Structures are given as C-alpha cells and as structure tokens.
Amino acid sequence: MKILVTSGGTSEAIDSVRSITNHSSGRLGKVITETLLEAGHQVCLITTSQAVKPSAHQGLTIIEIKNTAGLLQTMKDTIMDYQVLIHSMAVSDYTPVYMAGFDEVQASQDLTKFLDRKNQETKISSKDDVQVLFLKKNPKIISLVKEWNPKIHLIGFKLLVDVSREYLIQIARESLEKNQADLIVANDLNQINGEQHKAYLVEKTSFQTATSKQEIADLLLDRILKLNA
Incomplete structure (x- = not known):
C-alpha cells in the first residue's frame, strides 16, 4: 500500500534569522514510518530538515518542507497518489x-x-x-484532505495539554467529524516523555489506548492491514 506520512513541525519565518516553530521532534513519525516500511509498504514522508528521520530504505521517499504554505502545496500535489495519510506533523496555526x-x-x-x-x-x-x-x-490542512482525495483513509492527530481523558477524546471526536477523518490519535503533552507516549486512537464510538510510540505505530499498522482484508 502507498502511504503518506507527515512528521516534525513547521517553522514560520519572522525575518531571515528568526522564526516561530514548535517542539515537535518527528520521533513518532519516524517510528511510524519505520514500522510501515518493515511491513512492506511504500511510504512518502513529508517532514522538515530539523526532524529526525528514518534511514534510507528502498520503499521510502522523503520530501522536506519548511512552513505551512510549503506543506499545503506539497500535500496538494502528491496526495492523489496515496491510499492512506497519517498526518502526525505539528502544523503552525x-x-x-x-x-x-x-x-x-x-x-x-x-x-x-x-x-x-x-x-x-x-x-x-x-x-x-x-x-x-x-x-x-494558516489554513487548516487536515480539513482540506478529503477535498483533494475523497477516497484516502485519513488518520489525524490532536495534541492538548493537561486535560482529562474524557475531554481529550471528546475533542478528538469533534475533529474526526469536522475533518471527515477515519481515526484521530489523541495525545496529552503531559503524557509524552521519551519513549513513554500515552495516546488514544479514537473512532466515532470506540477508542484504543497506546502507551508508547511503538505501540501507536503497531496499532496504526494493524488498522492499515485491515483495510485490505
């Protein structure tokens, strides 16, 4: 299967030496990409120069962007070629x-x-x-995905800080409906620390819990495998 993954965080220039960015390292996107490649999928990773990246692999294409405008144009140009989008990039609002x-x-x-x-x-x-x-x-890129490719299986991400599980899942379900997503991975920044990464994979009426980056990746892979079942 051909899968598009976004990872890392965009950077918005103030002038030639200053910018506004975020703390996203791209580590989760790296783990997800490596897991998909090991399972035999073709992956295009859209990321930034600062983000950590997988090693070169026969099934991997890497495209680097800088800002939200670059991400928007790149996704618009490439998204019709892919069956699944895992949109884990932290995009500047x-x-x-x-x-x-x-x-x-x-x-x-x-x-x-x-x-x-x-x-x-x-x-x-x-x-x-x-x-x-x-x-x-900035434009909300996830809200444009199904306009560009109505058939793509859309997996989005939502990050909040210091909220209850119930509220986090509620907001994820609102994002699910608003953006016509198939799954939202909901995270609380306070529950992310190195390899420890608690997240909820939220659907309309159910959710799964993961406790590490690898477990998130494995659950996403399992879901993708079921698309071909």
Missing part, C-alpha cells in the same frame, strides 16, 4: 506577517492595516524595547 514597534502600533487607529504589510528588512532591528508581532491564521 499562525504565521507572522509583520513586526512593528510598540509606539507605531499604539498610535494606529486601525490595527488590521498591519496584516496587509510585509517585513521589508532582512533582519528586523532590535533597537526597540518592545515589538508587536502580527500573526495571520
């Missing part, structure tokens, strides 16, 4: 559009005008004591 001095912002009567500006400097000056960074919401 916002991207910087303009950084302004506090005095300029305070004097403005219309803050929305800053959203139409672009930073002109290669490296924004650090002379001001306070800077205001304007962010614009």
Whole structure:
C-alpha cells in the first residue's frame, strides 16, 4: 500500500534569522514510518530538515518542507497518489506577517492595516524595547484532505495539554467529524516523555489506548492491514 506520512513541525519565518516553530521532534513519525516500511509498504514522508528521520530504505521517499504554505502545496500535489495519510506533523496555526514597534502600533487607529504589510528588512532591528508581532491564521490542512482525495483513509492527530481523558477524546471526536477523518490519535503533552507516549486512537464510538510510540505505530499498522482484508 502507498502511504503518506507527515512528521516534525513547521517553522514560520519572522525575518531571515528568526522564526516561530514548535517542539515537535518527528520521533513518532519516524517510528511510524519505520514500522510501515518493515511491513512492506511504500511510504512518502513529508517532514522538515530539523526532524529526525528514518534511514534510507528502498520503499521510502522523503520530501522536506519548511512552513505551512510549503506543506499545503506539497500535500496538494502528491496526495492523489496515496491510499492512506497519517498526518502526525505539528502544523503552525499562525504565521507572522509583520513586526512593528510598540509606539507605531499604539498610535494606529486601525490595527488590521498591519496584516496587509510585509517585513521589508532582512533582519528586523532590535533597537526597540518592545515589538508587536502580527500573526495571520494558516489554513487548516487536515480539513482540506478529503477535498483533494475523497477516497484516502485519513488518520489525524490532536495534541492538548493537561486535560482529562474524557475531554481529550471528546475533542478528538469533534475533529474526526469536522475533518471527515477515519481515526484521530489523541495525545496529552503531559503524557509524552521519551519513549513513554500515552495516546488514544479514537473512532466515532470506540477508542484504543497506546502507551508508547511503538505501540501507536503497531496499532496504526494493524488498522492499515485491515483495510485490505
């Protein structure tokens, strides 16, 4: 089976030397990809230069992207070639559009005008004591997947922090319905520590519990095997 996996975390540039990113290492995506390859599947891994990656493998293709815009275009261009998408990448919700001095912002009567500006400097000056960074919401890529490929088996991920199991599963089911996903892997950051990684594989009326990255990968592989059964 041909499977598309996204892993790591996007980085959104403020200027040529600064960016907003997240702490996703890509380790879970690496384990998932390696498990799929060992089972004989063809995998295309979309990831970033900073993320950890599997070793070269005959069935593996790696595409590196930097930001959400690059991820969107790459997925749009490739997704029709795949039967399953495992979308584990931590995608930035916002991207910087303009950084302004506090005095300029305070004097403005219309803050929305800053959203139409672009930073002109290669490296924004650090002379001001306070800077205001304007962010614009990125498109929610998982919500576009079934538009691009209605037949793909979509496995998404949801990460929250310090919530109850019941709430985490509730939010996962909302994401399941909203994005027409087939499965959501729900995680709480407080329950991720090295190889210890508690997660819930959530469907409409049931869920499974995993306690490590390898167990998550094994359960996903088991699900994929059942698609051909």
